[in-house]
Amino acid sequence: MPRKHRARRRLAAVLLFWVSPLLTIGALVGLLAAHEMRTAEFQARVLSRYATDLSYSVQPGPSDAILYPQFGPFDVRLGYARLPALLERAQQQNFEIREQSRFSEALMDYSQRGFYPPYPEKSHAGLTLFDCRGETLYSFSYPKHNYETFASIPPVIVQSLLFIENRELLDTDKPMSNPAVDWPRFVKAALTQVGKRLDIEGQSAGGSTLATQLEKYRHSPDGITYSAADKLKQMMSASVRAYQQGPETLEWRRRVVRDYLNSVPLSAAPGHGEVHGLAAGLFVWFNTDFDQVNRALADNSDAAALERGLALRQVLSLLISQRRPSYYLNAGREELHTLADSHIRLLADAGVIDARLRDAALQTRVRFRDWSREPIRHQVDTSKGINAARGRLSSLFGAPLYELDRFDLEAGSPLNGELQRQASEYLLKLADPEFAREAGLYGKYLLNPNDDTTSLRYSLTLFERSPQGNLVRVQTDSTNQPFDINEGSKLELGSTAKLRVLAHYLTVVAELHDRYSGMTATALREVEVMPNDYITHWAIDYLSRNADQNLPDMLEAALDRRYSASPWERFQTGGGLHTFQNFNRDDNRRRPTIREALRHSINLPFIRLFRDLVRYSTYQTPGNAAALLKNDDNPLREQYLRRFADREGRVFLMRFWRKYDGKSPAKQVETFLAGLRQTPVRLAAVHRYLMPEARRVNFDVFMKEQLPDEQFDEKELAKLYDDYGPGRWNLNDQGYIARVHPLELWLLRYRLEHPVASFADAVAASGEERQEVYRWLFNSRHKSARDNRIRVLLEVEAFLDIHERWQRLGYPFSFLVPSLATALGSSGDRPAALAELMGIILNDGVRLPTVRIQDMTFGSGTPYQTVLAQNPDSAVRVMPAEVAQALRGALSEVVSSGTARRLYGSFDSPDHPLVLGGKTGTGDNRIDRFDRFGHMVSSTAVNRTATFVFYLGPDHFGTLTTFVQGEAADDFSFTSSLPVQVLKGMAPLLKPYLEAGASTQCRAPEPALQQASAN
Template identity: 55%
Template sequence: MDGFEAGRPEPETRPQSATARRRRGGWRRLLRWGIRIVVVIGLVLAAGLWFEMRYSPLQAHYLSRYADRLQFRLAEGASENIHFPREGPFDKRLGYAYLPLFLQRALERGYAIDRQAVLSPELVDFTDQGYYPPYPEKTQAGLSIRDCAWQPLWRRAYPGEAYARFEDVPPLVAQALTFIEDRHLLDVQRREINPAVDWPRLFSAAWSQLEEALGWGDSAVGGSTLATQIEKFRHSPDGLTSSFKEKWRQMASASVRAYQHGQDTLNARRDLLRDYLNTVPLSAVPGHGEVHGLADGLRVWFGADFARVNQLLSGNGHSESALAARGLALRQVLALLVAQRRPSYYLAQGRVELNSLIDSHLRLLQRAGRIEPALRDAALAAPLEFRDWASDPIQTAISNDKGTNLVRRHLASLLNVPLYSLDRLDLDVDSSLDAELQREVSAYLDGLREPEAAKAAGLLGHSLLQEDQLQGVRYSFTLYERLPDRFAVRVQTDSTRQAFDLSENSKLELGSTAKLRVVATYLEVIAELHGRYSGLPARILREIEVQPADRLTRWVLSYLAEHPQADLSSLLQAAMQRRYSASPHERFLTGGGIHRFSNFQRKDDLRVASVAEAMRDSLNLPFVRLMRDIVNYSIYQSVPRRAELLGDDDDPRREDYLRRFVDKEGQSFLRRFWDKYRDKDESKRIDTLLEGLAARPARLGAVFRYLYPQADAAALAEFLRQRGVDELPSQQDIEALHARYRPDAYALPDRAYIARVHPLDLWLLAELIRQPNVEFSELLAASTEVRQEVYGWLFRSRHKQARDNRIRIMLEVEAFLDIHQRWQKLGYPFGHLVPSLATALGSSGDRPAALAELVGIILNDGIRLPTVRISELRFADGTPYHTELKRVPAAGQQVMAPEVAAVLREALNQVVERGTARRLKGSFADAASEDWRLGGKTGTGDNRIESVDASGRVIESRARNRTATFVFYLGDRYFGTLTAFVLGENADDYRFTSALPVQALKGMQPILQPRLTHGCAQIPP
């Protein structure tokens, strides 16, 4: 029983086991189906992923829709959401990264933003995340300048040559590039693929990066495509992939850019290939700078012609010579395509390795069926010869047009960039220049070297030129138009064919043109006095105390007392009739010495001319005396008790003036001596100091012991021998000489007196020997006490007259400071005037452009307007950084009373009607044949270099140049200058006067008249 029971199953055991089995079977079926489903899903996903990786339909769909929302538009005024790039070689070269700085400088200098790009919210978000915005990027860009009629004036495309279309790329070049970089780039069967990602290449690169990180491999393989490479060398910092984040940024930006025009990327891929060839960076070379693109690379590195290379690689010639030429062209192209990986290495010191890589690629290209065996062999045999920049230097196109170069220089100054960088900016500029008129005037001036043209223009004759002198004369011409808010430069040119611009960069003695500034200052003073005293009763006017030498104040008081109702215009007209003697027989104490002046023609010496007549006939002596009156007026305005200052030896101001005189005089001499020594070595400096001095042992000993205080007697003996002492002293005498002039034996003024040299000359030379590289500013600072020591006699002298003369000199200096301020207000370009009455005759120098501006002020009723060469700037046209700037209209500054300007216009008109420019009378007329009102001022300058000895005497005078200038106005809108000049010592052979530029302007009338009548853009065909 027990055994039977033990063998029986429990009542519930069998049913439970069946249920369990059923359950286990169900789970197994579910698991099997689940595995099947997962496998199917996996296969579907894998297939889908493979399909996406191969054909990119999802990327095409979503990225194209996303890219379509990344838009920008142009809107009026400044944009509130524009986003400028910060890094990237492309963005820097084209100026996009520097636009915030450019705009700030332009806004500070009178420009305003007229239109600017406004970004969509999606594009703002995209760029805020650090991605590079998609837009049609330019493979060629550079500075473009248009004239006032929107005609091209300057265009610098960079790179210089490029493929305009994909179809222009020779198939052989395209095949070579895609074989090296991306063999599926131009696959026409896959229209929607993303060219930014080559998945097999990316996975291989990722694995090699991991191997390198784990130390399993030597170097990582790159995963870049042409699209990401372009993003890298255009927009990544320094053109490098510095991190995985930067690589992702490149890939994402390139992907969005590829779909910006829709899902079909074939055209985008073709453009990628073209753009890569046009912009790939290929290092840099001397004389050219950075090299970008295949065209520039071929020219710069191999001296090859881009068009010829393309012609060869597009052809299929099989002759021996044709194959050799095609083989060399292919080798040169491959050299650049291979070298782009490390261009600075492969194109310089790695050329042997580069040639080996080229040979390998040639064989691979042939095996892949991309080139024929014959072409492979020809390319293998072709020698890769690099350009020799010494024997074949790179020629950079330079504009010889002065107006264009002036616009470029002003633009470079406005943006604070060098010309090299300026020409590479993506910038369009509208200038005020008239290109057609500029060319015609330039051709006319150049043609005046030829006898026939000079004769036709009437330039041969007395006070003009002889036929054999024509080649030596150069001309500079500037023409402005007066507009409501600016003085617009229409022509600025010269015939020098050099970069230097005489009109705007020179400092020349322009002779009697300075008389215009003197008369303007004179009339300003009269207007100033009218404003101060008009309306006062005659009794009070007669009681006002005036110093006898202040003749201008005395005359105005007298005139107003006799004509109490006189307005300013009447007073100014009367002032122009005041008379001055033209006698040259007076000596003038001015400029620190006694001077005599002469008139141009002796027949004028007996005249007593009015200011108007002196201006009309350009008399010298009346203007010297008029300037003296202006100087005295300025002195008595600043130091009203001048007579007491000179009369009272105890006046505390006397010592102050004497000390200022010492400081000024000492600085003047130091500057002169510095100029004498600064370009010489030590030996030549000593020769210069001792030049002209008798070689006496005492003088040489005094100099030597000061210059070389530590030298011994033997060195002194050698110095005496080298300096040509006829009879050398005995050894005993040399030792005595050495001891007598020891450093502490004499003060500097006494030692200099013994040597017969200026004390500051000796001191300066000693400092230059001690500190050969010292700057003048340092010497000036170190000489303060020395200068006071040198002139100590002034403070100890018992001769009051000597001190009075020095005070008079300082008072004159201060008067010219006041006159200089008046001149600067009217556009005088330099920082100081020579404190001498000779300034009335042009000794302080001037600049043709500055004189023209003064005439513009006169023509504009005393209102000074900005001189404008650049009216509009357009940065980054067609990009998300697009910004347009326009010149803000200026109200102008009233720097001269309108009544003064009217009187000056009349005075200038009389110079043409009856004076030194009368040959121009009637030359210009309007459409109705009515003569224009013309005016101007003539001037002749003889600029010389004078050498002086230690005492300041002129020992040599050599001609530096000769100038003749006519500053003019033509009608009521146009004004300018014409200067004729001769450079160098040959100027002594010329005797032309200001009649020459007047006659040259008259000969220019057929060129100028149509444009002046109709304006810049309205010339009839």
């Protein structure tokens, strides 16, 4: 044999020696791979063991081992991704984390690698509110309808979905199958991507199974796969999730089908928002009932053939559209119809549906919802208590109600659902004249026989004092509208303001007691007090005459001080002279004690008391402000006059800002000119100031357009243009020439030149102009003119101090009207805020938080579960206990022998006498118009209110308000006796809840420590 051939044989032998094992190994690997692809046995064993360590548990206190999701639409919608910010807001508002989920070490590592924590996710969730007994008050679950179990899904829907998306998913011959991987589909998708890289044209194929799609649209950023890494994360997360329950996955695969049908994204629609799931899609897209579709597809009779066919087409249309739902819902409807026809034929060819159903479906055509004629309307419970609780949550988390309703959140409210229902029904019945008569609502100071009871609205808030805070047990009214009289209003509530004045007064007395008690009589006589500071004078005199000097006695003595009830004095207040009247003329010549004035709600003593409080605040300011009124040469006078100019200018700027806010530049000029008495000179002054750069031709056009009947010649227009040009007149002169306020002229020009400026910008830019407008104050020869303006400013400053004091006691608004009329309610109030003041009084001067939400649980049964509850250590003392006790005593006399005496004894039972107290008030809000001689020309009613703020025994308090809106208020003459009578009529309903021990019937159970895991 030639040498050459022997060498070749030896080489072949060597190659065979080495390659044969490799070929064998390769063959074995191929066989194992094929087996694994067919059975998924290896990954089932490995991943199921691995997934058992991916657990979590709920433990007390904030978690030190939790990783919140960041991006996924599902996680954002349910609130999980927003938890860090939401929890921070809640903790800033008196909530604390009582329990929270903690990840195992393995789950923490898994999540940090970017995979999605495995747990049985909720295919529908939302906000649930419970009352104090654990009964459901409000529940919003989205989607509203869904398939609760796999068995409830009509088989034709399951088979159609699998034929379109994932044909081998429910193969029972593969018990360990991985639902995240469909190998033939995956290989085809991979080859497609390789082809794209090589610029080979061909139809794109997707490799996502239903399980992977769930991961994508739930947890991937924007619900989109942006990269191969994203796809691998989805597949890995879906695989681990599938095997967490064990190696066999058939039940989980069925859950995947159910969850997909319940949650597939299907665009969004007006009036509804995001559309998720087949049920919502059928309702929103086609205005079709979900249950009706399911019944039709389950009915195999000939009579229902067309209905079954339409139902199938509607379902198929949604399943097909999930790749481009917004396009198919709007522009691609015809294309969707054609695609549905094609799929119907393919389903029939594959034996998924029979020929009869195919023919019936091909005869139908879906009808899309007409948004204008068939708008989506959701029924929302308008109960005021529920609205207040939802509103509290919305404010707490900074989330609008639409988003809030979709959070995976359970919240406990202190509302008593049964009492809330009973109270609401009672108030609604009062619109019936017969029921109103039975309740005793007709009579003197109440309703007249001809009064329209349907125009009346009633509002009740009832609180229960507890260590946790003031628990809202009832909050309701009879409006059946979103507007909340208790919390959403600013109403003139009349004499209830006297309660704020009295609380303020007694707090000042306690303040003076704290300052001067302990001083000897000699030392007290040496204290320098301003002549008009009557309260300080009285306090020093009292302390110098009473060796005991204890605060309770001093407060009682303060209540027994007397003030004149005479209405014949004119009061310098609010920048002018005002007079006030008593409700009962018989009181005009009396000189009652403050206690008596409160009991019978006499106005003038409280006006004079409030004037003394204003003076007290005035004389507490540094620098002895009153001396400014004595000495015209005091260097501080000019400082005050400058401050007056600044403040007055701001007031007018705000008035003019509101006049033009929200209008286009052209509309602003139009509005200004509409209020101007137009003459050539005035228009010229206005135009040359507002538009100083305007050319002569523009000026001429403007003048002729505004005064079309005026015959202008060239010379006249030229003179007007030159005479009023920039620099010829100062701002005051321009305003005088145009007969408008100079600051209005300035502000309009500023807005035209700075169209996006804010009011704060305008204030900052107008400092010199505000001083210029009031320059005459500094130059006036008349001291009285300057004195008057200093008095106005001193009063305003005093009211800043008073406002701060009132706010500490719960006054809800950002300013008080600087007028003595505030003592009678002119600054407005809210029933809920008055109730808060009553709660402070009942709780011995300690301000407790108002509790509308007691506890909350986010993501119950998920790795993000967090339980929050009110922090009990949030009470703040805002009033001395002795002041609160004195107020309770004075208020009890209002019920026992004053304006609320009709209530006396109504809540007593033989073995349970109840101490009651309160304050009544009537507000008659109207717009009065006067002529130049001060005579009233007209008076138009805005609304009429009557309020009773009360306490019932040691633990309950609240408000009851009667309200008439609009000009209909002119037809009523009721007083605060009306809400007192309504509360009296509700006594049989309320008494069982006020008795000792009754609160235990309405105590929500403490949140149980729930141990949860992903096992």
